[in-house]
Amino acid sequence: MTDVHPVCVRFHAAIELIGTRWTGAVLRALFTGQHRYAQIKAAIPGVSDTMLAQRLRALQEQELVERRVLSTTPVQVEYHLTQRGLELEPVLESIITWAHKWIPLPEEDPAAGVPAPAPTRS
């Protein structure tokens, strides 16, 4: 077994970073143009405030997301993908392509896993 090549630690860190529960959904909401907390929350049925706040904080620490405070009255806060986050687009697109082929719609498989809102095709 001297020819076994270890799995790249950077790949391993990356796949578990984006696959952490709720993280992928938050990233996708940002990619589809939701930038305010309430919009992001509305785009992710089932996410709690505690979890969403925690995930947004973690994504900022990982430098995938930046928090912008707009000098409006009252001030508004927006979350935007950084360059590091934006470059995940091909990853998310390839997952969407695979999921639309291989993951059944909730009606077809009620045991599919993720808490299911009304189904959506994109």
Next chain:
Amino acid sequence: MTDVHPVCVRFHAAIELIGTRWTGAVLRALFTGQHRYAQIKAAIPGVSDTMLAQRLRALQEQELVERRVLSTTPVQVEYHLTQRGLELEPVLESIITWAHKWIPLPEEDPAAGVPAPAPTRS
């Protein structure tokens, strides 16, 4: 906020399926040609037998991996990606591309997260 489009439940299920701890590393080991249990384990420094056995079982239940019993003496068991699993290749490739640009090597960032073996670049 009537224009908020919910995140696709199939995308959400898919990204958390592949991002479950150790799952991405097991898939990657299979893609790089490791098929026997001991080879897969050797390719994933830090994984325990309990965890690896559990992940291989889950991947079979998810129909991403099939277990083949070879009629040799003694019998040998191999794990292979199914068509459903093989079609994750573009997903893994896009994650590798992103990780090699955006995830530092362990020496550069000892707090990167995943238990680190000797670094590898592929």
